[in-house]
Amino acid sequence: MIENVLLQIHEPGETPMPHAGDEALAVGIDLGTTNSVVAVSKEGTPEVLRDENGHGLVPSVVAYAPDGSAIVGNLAKQLLLMRPETVISSVKRLMGRGLADVKSISGTLPFEVVEGEGMVRVKIAGKELTPVEISADILRALKERAEDQLKYKVEQAVITVPAYFDDAARTATKDAARLAGLDVLRLVNEPTAAALAYGLDQQAEGVYAVYDLGGGTFDLSLLRMEKGVFQVKATGGDAALGGDDFDHAILEYFLEERREKFGEEKLTTDDVKIALVTARMAKECMTENDEGDFVLEFNEKMSKHTLKRENFDELAAPLVERTIEICRNVLEDADTFPDEVKGVVLVGGSTRVPLVRKRVGELFEQDPLADIDPDEVVAVGASLQAEALTVGSDNLLLDVTPLSLGIETMGGIVEKVIPRNTPIPVAKAQEFTTYQDGQSAMAIHALQGEREMVDQNRSLARFILKGIPPMTAGAARIRVTFSVDADGLLTVGAEEVTTGVSQEVAVKPSYGLSDEEMAEMLRDSMVHARDDMEIRLLTEARVEARRVMEAVYSALHIDGKLLNEDERAHINVILNKLDETIAGEDRHAITAMMEELDRETQVFAQRRMDKGIEEALTGINVEKLENAIES
Amino acid sequence: MDAQSSNMTLRNDHSGLHPCWSCKGPVAEADLFCETCHAVQPPGHIDHFTRLGLHQVYDVDVDGLERTYFELQRHLHPDRFAKKTPKEKSLSQQQAVSLNEAFETLKDPLLRADYLLQVLGEDGISHDHTVNDPALLMEAMETREALMEADSVDAVNGLTTKARRDVRDCVKSIAAAFAEQKLNEARKLALRLKYLTKLLEETRQHKARLVLK
Numbered sequence: 001m002i003e004n005v006l007l008q009i010h011e012p013g014e015t016p017m018p019h020a021g022d023e024a025l026a027v028g029i030d031l032g033t034t035n036s037v038v039a040v041s042k043e044g045t046p047e048v049l050r051d052e053n054g055h056g057l058v059p060s061v062v063a064y065a066p067d068g069s070a071i072v073g074n075l076a077k078q079l080l081l082m083r084p085e086t087v088i089s090s091v092k093r094l095m096g097r098g099l100a101d102v103k104s105i106s107g108t109l110p111f112e113v114v115e116g117e118g119m120v121r122v123k124i125a126g127k128e129l130t131p132v133e134i135s136a137d138i139l140r141a142l143k144e145r146a147e148d149q150l151k152y153k154v155e156q157a158v159i160t161v162p163a164y165f166d167d168a169a170r171t172a173t174k175d176a177a178r179l180a181g182l183d184v185l186r187l188v189n190e191p192t193a194a195a196l197a198y199g200l201d202q203q204a205e206g207v208y209a210v211y212d213l214g215g216g217t218f219d220l221s222l223l224r225m226e227k228g229v230f231q232v233k234a235t236g237g238d239a240a241l242g243g244d245d246f247d248h249a250i251l252e253y254f255l256e257e258r259r260e261k262f263g264e265e266k267l268t269t270d271d272v273k274i275a276l277v278t279a280r281m282a283k284e285c286m287t288e289n290d291e292g293d294f295v296l297e298f299n300e301k302m303s304k305h306t307l308k309r310e311n312f313d314e315l316a317a318p319l320v321e322r323t324i325e326i327c328r329n330v331l332e333d334a335d336t337f338p339d340e341v342k343g344v345v346l347v348g349g350s351t352r353v354p355l356v357r358k359r360v361g362e363l364f365e366q367d368p369l370a371d372i373d374p375d376e377v378v379a380v381g382a383s384l385q386a387e388a389l390t391v392g393s394d395n396l397l398l399d400v401t402p403l404s405l406g407i408e409t410m411g412g413i414v415e416k417v418i419p420r421n422t423p424i425p426v427a428k429a430q431e432f433t434t435y436q437d438g439q440s441a442m443a444i445h446a447l448q449g450e451r452e453m454v455d456q457n458r459s460l461a462r463f464i465l466k467g468i469p470p471m472t473a474g475a476a477r478i479r480v481t482f483s484v485d486a487d488g489l490l491t492v493g494a495e496e497v498t499t500g501v502s503q504e505v506a507v508k509p510s511y512g513l514s515d516e517e518m519a520e521m522l523r524d525s526m527v528h529a530r531d532d533m534e535i536r537l538l539t540e541a542r543v544e545a546r547r548v549m550e551a552v553y554s555a556l557h558i559d560g561k562l563l564n565e566d567e568r569a570h571i572n573v574i575l576n577k578l579d580e581t582i583a584g585e586d587r588h589a590i591t592a593m594m595e596e597l598d599r600e601t602q603v604f605a606q607r608r609m610d611k612g613i614e615e616a617l618t619g620i621n622v623e624k625l626e627n628a629i630e631s
Numbered sequence: 632m633d634a635q636s637s638n639m640t641l642r643n644d645h646s647g648l649h650p651c652w653s654c655k656g657p658v659a660e661a662d663l664f665c666e667t668c669h670a671v672q673p674p675g676h677i678d679h680f681t682r683l684g685l686h687q688v689y690d691v692d693v694d695g696l697e698r699t700y701f702e703l704q705r706h707l708h709p710d711r712f713a714k715k716t717p718k719e720k721s722l723s724q725q726q727a728v729s730l731n732e733a734f735e736t737l738k739d740p741l742l743r744a745d746y747l748l749q750v751l752g753e754d755g756i757s758h759d760h761t762v763n764d765p766a767l768l769m770e771a772m773e774t775r776e777a778l779m780e781a782d783s784v785d786a787v788n789g790l791t792t793k794a795r796r797d798v799r800d801c802v803k804s805i806a807a808a809f810a811e812q813k814l815n816e817a818r819k820l821a822l823r824l825k826y827l828t829k830l831l832e833e834t835r836q837h838k839a840r841l842v843l844k
Contacts, residue, residue: 185713229701332839389713396705423735425709485724486709514797544716551668552655558667559656605655608667612648612657 025158025187026390028147028193028382031135031173033092033215033242034349036060036108037144040150041387046197046380049149056376060215061089062137062216064125072141074543080277084270086125087343090244091138093216094120095176096168098511101240110273119172119511129228129593132172136179143180150479156183158386160378162217163189164237164402166448167460167490174487185389187487190214191221191400192232193381194347198372199225200384200395205293206342207233209330211360211368212378213323213350217240220327222334222341228395234334235402235422236326241319243283243350249315251279254296262301271298286312301502316355324359333336333421344368349375397426405460408445412454417482420450427483431497434478438470442478446492459511467501541587545578548594550603555608562607574600652718663726671707671722678750679733681724689747689809689817693738700734740802741828744809744821753814756821764819771826778837779831787838794831801827 008609024171028046039048062434063076064086071079076180080087089110094102102113102120102123112123121128121442139159146154159182161173170187177184188196190212198204205226212219219237225231254275257484259264267275268281279292282305285292290309295302312407331338344364349358351374374379388395407430417430434442442465477497484490516621552575560568578593648657653670654693660675680687683699705711707730712723736742745755774790781787801824808817 163818185781186710207815258835328839332836343653389710393703396701396708397710398704398708423731425724426731427725540717544718547653547670547716547719553671554668555654555656578838601655605650608656609648609650614655616648 001360001504012535020355025146025150025152025154026158026386027030027137027142027154028379028384028386029141029142029157029159030190030193030376030379030382031092031138031159031161031176032378033090033217034060035215035375036138036142038146038596039376039379039383040146041380041383044200044384044387046383048376048379048594049146051145054381058138058142059089060136060138061087062091064127066125068127070137070140072138081274084204084273088122088124088134089273090216091131091134091246092121093240093242094122095135096166096170096172096511097131101427103513105539110134110269110276112269124499132505133179134175135173136175139177139180139182143182144196155388156185156390157179158186158188158193158382158389159184159309160190160193160382161187161488162212162214162239163191163219163221163232163366163399164217164239165488166239166403166502167488168458169239170487170489172551173206174489184487185386187489188385188397189219189221189232189235189399189402189488190378191219191347192223192234192397193379193385193499194345194372194377195221195223195230195381196384196395196397197368197381198345199230199373204343207336207340209327209341209344209364210347211327211344211351212240212347213356214348215350216244216327218239218242219321220323220330222330222336229398230395231398232400233336234330235400236330237402238326241322242598243348246283246316246317246350246353247276248308248320249278249313251281252309253311253315254279254282254294254303258296258301258303261303262299265299267298268508269570274298281327283312283353286412287354300597313355313413316353320353320355323356324363327360327363333624337450338364341366344606345375345377345472346370349355361484397492399486399488401488402424403448403458404450405482405484405490406447406449406457407432407480407482408447413452414447414449414454414457415457417480418484424484424488427481427485429479432478432480433474434468434476435473436470437473439476440468440470441466442468442494444480444494445492446482446490448490457481465496468496469499469501472500478592538585538590542582545582545590545594548551549575551580552597555601555604559604560612562611563604567604571597571601571604639831663703671719671726673722674726674729679746680750682729683737684731685737686751687747689744690806691737691743696734696738700730703730704724705832718747740798740805741821741824744805744817744824747809748814748818748821753818756818756825764822766795767823769827771830774830777834782841784838784841787834791831791834791838794827794834798827798831808811809844 019421025040028041030234035050037056039046039060041047050056059075059077061073061076061080063071063083066072076087080089093277094111097118097120098118099115102111114121114123114128119130119132121130122134143154157177159173159177161170173187174184191212193210194210195208207222207224208588209225210221217237217239218241219235221235222233224233275296275298278296282292282294286309292307294305296305302498341364344360344366346368351370357368385397387393400416402420402422404420405417405418406416409415409432415430418426418428443462444465445454445462447454447457448459448460451457465478468478477496479495479497481493482490552571556571563571574593574597581589581593608625640689640716640769647660650656651658651668651670651672652811654668655666655668658665658672661677661751662675664671678687683696703726705722707726709723709727712720727777736746745757749755756762778790781790801820805820805824808820
């Protein structure tokens, strides 16, 4: 039975008043491995922003000119064949990755990576760049496209990430947006964004599977959609499996043919980049045709290769079967059988591969749906969410954490703190103890993954909790709290419970950028970091001051009679002064005036509390009395 | 509801009034938003049942519970606070976290039983790890053997149906035990439910292996 009296929901002020200077629009961005898309939604109608030729897709390819400026998109893609040493593609595969991760990705990679700690760096056009900086260049290009077309400043965005992206890759994406001068309203999982677009467009209801095979990542999400609620039941995937792998498989096949003809050959990174373009063409050819002829040329030797349907299917099969296996695991996690799934939505260009459609259809016992362009559906969903976050919406997106989060314990075993598929946001605490007498510090190592041993999972962060008071072994109680926010990002905190010693802990990300690196990049970037920071602080002070004023106005409206005329006039004077400082540019003045308002309303606040308590004791609150009796 | 208990409700509702962080006016522990300035409040120190508008009873209408959960999330989820101040964003996240925790606990019959026992001042079922109910142990062994031997989907389906029915009956018995204040009995039944839930999970996995291969 639901008790009415407890559901005291008030309007959280969901229709924000438009303020002067607020003419910016928030966009949705699909930052893809192969292509990126930017879209905007106005009054519930999403629109993909296209170039003059009507192309919505911006190839996620960046070329660096001799002066250091970045060229993004189709032009960069053309330069790939002419000046491969200045061009980089598929950089998303490197987001939040260390050197060891990159080396473990199978096949010949078109990257020249630099040895070093933390996040991998790429050598390109004579420079060493992080994947974050390169992604920021792509995001800047998308921001410019949006601003040119919309004739508005674009400073806020919803950016999509693969559901299976781990914490390091999510953080890297957010950092890239910051470098590009974009405020990330929310990171949304790609399949969830697709479901949002699909559900709202087709009014789908029931349990749906979203099969998202992009250039470099694979996700499968099972969602329940009904009446404006999009609830992710379970998600799974592989952050290193995508259409790129089909290209690599085809390339290996061609190279094997060449080896038979010319013997062992040495290929440069630039040779690989060009050869991959051919392999990609071959793959795309296989969508419509059953056979195609292709030519490779390097080391001044030309070779001709024929790719037939059966060869391609054979090459693709292991990759497709891996995705099918993941689908099965997710179905099992969600306690759902294939015939209970009402529809399967295909997302990502790689779902055009005929073998993919065939095998997905077989598993789910139905023809998959591709009503909305699989290349654009994610950006469309992101734009709808951007509008929902800024303008308001009745729809609700409830997502889950894709991977279990845990902590290293004795013997290199991982103790899970938050299991996968837990609805977010979530916070969970676990207690640990010391194992030596007088132990004053404890190393805390946060990990992500499903396996039992530390080295089989992904290291997220390490830090040391210091200042534990000396106690006998096992007496201290260290409470470690894991919090995952709505962006899927993790924060870890630790405190010693018995003494209440809580320690501020700095998390050093294992594969991220440090704060110093980030600050340096912001300084170096075209964005005027300092000015930007000032503007941001001023905006925040204004927002806060408006909130404070609204709060006082509400209080005056309801309890104004608790003040005499003089007192009321005094508060009004301060309110007016605060209003004037908000109109100005001095954030310190705004803060000072807010503090004054707080001081001068303390007596008022005290009287309101006294009144509230008095009412509670005498029970004159008729509305509450009635509610209580009704229940 | 009799006069005495409605008084109780009223008093509970108003105990521990504290000032709203935003406008300093009085708010109650369970309030989500300030009545005066409508600012979101930190999650109150209230139990999961209260948070989801329920009495502390075991028998819960899960569909109704879910509707309440969605409705509350519609107001409290961080997506509703994207344009708000950092303080309000952080409070909304805390509220959504508490709400998720309450819902995840109460929608699950086993977690709910365990939680209710603790709310009522009893030990939860994870308190002791050994099951010393010989009848339950015997039943567990026999069923597991039957499952191991099941090599067709039909055979597993038979076991699944039985396990489902057992779960349903067990949940009903737990509700009855709680209703009659027989907390030891409820605890014993909850331990049985724990075993049955695990069994049902195993039959699912077994079936999935047979169906999907």
